[in-house]
Amino acid sequence: MSELLLPPEHRYAKIIKERLNEDGSELSILNLGPTHPATHGIFQNILLMDGERILEAEPTIGYIHRAFEKIAENRPFYQITPLTDRMNYCSSPINNMGWWMTLEKLLNIEVPKRAQYLRVIIMELARITDHLICNSILGVDTGAYTGFLYVFQFREKVYEIYEEICGARLTTNMGRIGGFERDWSPKAFELLDTFLVEFPVAWKEFENLFERNRIFIDRTVNVGAITAEKAMAYGFTGPNLRAAGVDYDVRVAQPYSSYDDFEFNVPVGKSGDTYDRFCVRNAEVWESISIIRQALAKMPEGNEYHANVPDYYLPPKEDVYNNMESLIYHFKIVMGEVPVPVAEIYHPVEGGNGELGFYLVTDGSRTPYRLHFRRPCFIYYQAYPEMIKGALLSDAIVILSSLNVIAGELDA
Amino acid sequence: MALENTAIQDKLIATFGEAVYNFQQERDIFSFEINADQNKAIILFLKNDPELRFHFLTDLCGIHYPDSDVDEQFAVVYHLHNWYENKRIKIKAFLNGEKPEIKTISNIFLSSNWMERETFDFYGVDFIGHPQLKRILNMDEMISHPMRKEFPMEDGGRTDKDDRFFGRTVDNC
Amino acid sequence: MMSDSNIKMVAAPDGVAGEGFFATKLNDVVGMARANSLWPLPFATSCCGIEFMATMASHYDLARFGSERVSFSPRQADMLLVMGTISKKMAPILRQVYEQMAEPKWVIAVGACASSGGIFDTYSVLQGIDKVIPVDVYVPGCPPRPEQIVDGVMKLQELVRTESVRRRSSPEYQELLASYNIK
Numbered sequence: 001m002s003e004l005l006l007p008p009e010h011r012y013a014k015i016i017k018e019r020l021n022e023d024g025s026e027l028s029i030l031n032l033g034p035t036h037p038a039t040h041g042i043f044q045n046i047l048l049m050d051g052e053r054i055l056e057a058e059p060t061i062g063y064i065h066r067a068f069e070k071i072a073e074n075r076p077f078y079q080i081t082p083l084t085d086r087m088n089y090c091s092s093p094i095n096n097m098g099w100w101m102t103l104e105k106l107l108n109i110e111v112p113k114r115a116q117y118l119r120v121i122i123m124e125l126a127r128i129t130d131h132l133i134c135n136s137i138l139g140v141d142t143g144a145y146t147g148f149l150y151v152f153q154f155r156e157k158v159y160e161i162y163e164e165i166c167g168a169r170l171t172t173n174m175g176r177i178g179g180f181e182r183d184w185s186p187k188a189f190e191l192l193d194t195f196l197v198e199f200p201v202a203w204k205e206f207e208n209l210f211e212r213n214r215i216f217i218d219r220t221v222n223v224g225a226i227t228a229e230k231a232m233a234y235g236f237t238g239p240n241l242r243a244a245g246v247d248y249d250v251r252v253a254q255p256y257s258s259y260d261d262f263e264f265n266v267p268v269g270k271s272g273d274t275y276d277r278f279c280v281r282n283a284e285v286w287e288s289i290s291i292i293r294q295a296l297a298k299m300p301e302g303n304e305y306h307a308n309v310p311d312y313y314l315p316p317k318e319d320v321y322n323n324m325e326s327l328i329y330h331f332k333i334v335m336g337e338v339p340v341p342v343a344e345i346y347h348p349v350e351g352g353n354g355e356l357g358f359y360l361v362t363d364g365s366r367t368p369y370r371l372h373f374r375r376p377c378f379i380y381y382q383a384y385p386e387m388i389k390g391a392l393l394s395d396a397i398v399i400l401s402s403l404n405v406i407a408g409e410l411d412a
Numbered sequence: 413m414a415l416e417n418t419a420i421q422d423k424l425i426a427t428f429g430e431a432v433y434n435f436q437q438e439r440d441i442f443s444f445e446i447n448a449d450q451n452k453a454i455i456l457f458l459k460n461d462p463e464l465r466f467h468f469l470t471d472l473c474g475i476h477y478p479d480s481d482v483d484e485q486f487a488v489v490y491h492l493h494n495w496y497e498n499k500r501i502k503i504k505a506f507l508n509g510e511k512p513e514i515k516t517i518s519n520i521f522l523s524s525n526w527m528e529r530e531t532f533d534f535y536g537v538d539f540i541g542h543p544q545l546k547r548i549l550n551m552d553e554m555i556s557h558p559m560r561k562e563f564p565m566e567d568g569g570r571t572d573k574d575d576r577f578f579g580r581t582v583d584n585c
Numbered sequence: 586m587m588s589d590s591n592i593k594m595v596a597a598p599d600g601v602a603g604e605g606f607f608a609t610k611l612n613d614v615v616g617m618a619r620a621n622s623l624w625p626l627p628f629a630t631s632c633c634g635i636e637f638m639a640t641m642a643s644h645y646d647l648a649r650f651g652s653e654r655v656s657f658s659p660r661q662a663d664m665l666l667v668m669g670t671i672s673k674k675m676a677p678i679l680r681q682v683y684e685q686m687a688e689p690k691w692v693i694a695v696g697a698c699a700s701s702g703g704i705f706d707t708y709s710v711l712q713g714i715d716k717v718i719p720v721d722v723y724v725p726g727c728p729p730r731p732e733q734i735v736d737g738v739m740k741l742q743e744l745v746r747t748e749s750v751r752r753r754s755s756p757e758y759q760e761l762l763a764s765y766n767i768k
């Protein structure tokens with residue numbers, strides 16, 4: 001057990017020996033360990049503290065490193081989606097769609113409009129669920145358990161929608177090259193309509209519990225503030241950056257999947273503190289609801305749900321058993337003998353936490369030569385030690401929750 | 413006024429001459445390759461120049477090419493982004509296979525700190541001048557660099573899975 | 586005035602009842618008490634943790650089974666719910682948490698990654714937590730539905746109800762711990 005304690009030659013141990021406060025008290029080390037109730041994920045921070053105040057922090061990550069990039073080099077392209085699911089598992093459809101869009105960019109495939117709109121709907125639904133978890137857990141960390149219970153009920157409703165579309169609740173593995181694997185049933189649209197009627201009411205209640213709540217405001221205003229320049233230097237993207245005042249959103253800068261057909265605002269905060277991050281996420285949920293409504297209203301007629309690319313999209317099973325061509329396509333796709341160009345592609349999507357990028361290097365074979373995920377959590381978590389310098393321990397917990405660090409995306 | 417590829421290319425060649433080469437538009441990203449020893453100067457130039465203004469480092473990663481010449485077996489790839497003009501570029505620097513080393517850019521872009529540690533962890537690329545170059549995702553005691561092509565994906569010492577059922581033999585694993 | 590018509594009481598163990606007394610085996614009473622008050626320690630690492638959060642939330646409500654107070658302190662928990670992938674870097678910490686728990690303690694491995702490594706057959710992932718700690722119930726799934734997690738807890742309740750009071754000091758148990766090098 002002793003090998004897990006701090007070695008005596010660690011920097012902090014030396015600082016404690018050298019420095020003594022005027023009133024005779026010493027500095028101390030606190031291990032905000034990998035397993036902690038308030039971190040939604042496993043990452044360790046060794047804190048050097050002066051009483052309740054944090055002077056320095058040393059983070060350690062990698063406790064859930066599952067070697068996604070190594071696995072991706074050994075899997076054919078369509079088998080990499082389950083890996084992308086498990087990165088930011090609170091909003092897995094966004095990761096899935098991002099991966100499919102990368103492949104469509106590689107193969108120059110044009111996805112039909114209706115499939116693009118369906119993708120927009122499912123990605124915005126996933127964004128709603130991601131912000132839902134983040135804000136309700138931020139509430140739990142400040143002591144307000146009720147908000148979590150109210151809104152988690154709606155996460156169950158979204159799970160029902162996911163199940164209707166793809167069969168799974170959390171790790172969806174949704175979509176295929178060129179669209180979706182099956183059309184959305186009328187029940188899925190019914191569930192979606194019911195959700196759009198009931199959820200805004202509940203979200204308004206959730207907002208009312210927190211936004212002008214004296215205790216919550218005291219816990220979160222001016223806590224963990226970060227300036228826009230610092231945020232950009234540290235590579236922040238997504239709601240954390242927008243809370244600092246910079247309105248960079250990949251959906252606006254580089255629209256994909258027909259996002260430019262919809263009108264939406266990008267909510268921006270002022271000071272980058274925890275309260276701003278909370279409010280930006282709240283506002284983004286409202287924007288997402290509006291985008292889903294617009295997509296449903298403007299949905300093109302018909303039931304086209306995938307592009308006509310027989311080289312890459314598995315034919316329906318009845319055709320495989322009855323039709324020679326479909327049989328050959330099925331065989332070639334599964335065995336991996338599909339034409340893949342040699343190229344290097346980078347495709348970013350706006351994930352729940354920021355710019356999720358897929359850097360794909362192919363060499364013509366059935367597996368990628370190199371696949372690198374630009375994970376937003378990994379990049380902005382570097383700023384955490386600086387954000388908690390000088391803060392109280394309880395503030396450090398609240399800052400960590402508001403950053404929405406998902407361990408699966410951090411370590412990949 | 414949009415930032416054109418030719419403007420970037422001309423400015424870079426004018427300032428750095430032979431150290432930047434192989435300019436091409438790969439799909440929607442303008443990419444080029446550089447000499448590894450000039451990476452800091454080039455990236456600082458790209459960041460500070462009032463016309464180019466590539467102020468955001470999107471990504472930093474490594475690639476291993478074991479089949480290339482010894483001088484080009486590792487590559488470090490930088491993705492930079494200019495939000496004002498919405499322009500992305502990709503820079504590739506090739507490194508020596510036996511002793512891959514390159515200067516760190518962590519004092520130019522604070523976000524590259526952990527990305528360089530990750531590249532070191534996976535490939536063993538030495539970033540000269542990095543404040544804390546140690547492993548980040550794998551265990552500290554690990555000696556090999558797992559993303560290199562010769563390193564196997566599975567743990568060779570595992571006892572509960574029989575490699576024969578996965579089609580793996582001594583020859584292909 | 587609460588109506589108790591829809592409250593299901595736990596069945597009393599077999600015994601002899603009389604005027605003001607109920608005689609039964611100590612084992613049965615202790616087993617019943619333990620089974621209906623299992624306090625979990627959620628060791629949530631990844632995606633299965635979110636399904637656990639759904640299980641604890643109001644729709645599936647694990648608190649009905651006695652797991653009302655989720656304890657994050659190992660000393661005060663009864664069952665260790667390991668949810669999510671355990672990597673080799675995390676294994677010593679899992680072991681330390683297990684050793685800190687007080688007897689009697691049970692372990693449920695929730696999800697494919699905790700049971701056997703899951704889809705991550707790589708150099709950095711521990712292929713199943715039963716390589717470092719003894720496991721009582723395995724709940725497969727990726728991630729398992731909340732109903733499956735609740736089923737796993739119910740199976741554990743069966744185990745707990747029928748466990749002998751003397752098991753923790755028996756030589757077989759000591760042998761089991763010794764095989765994992767746990768003192």
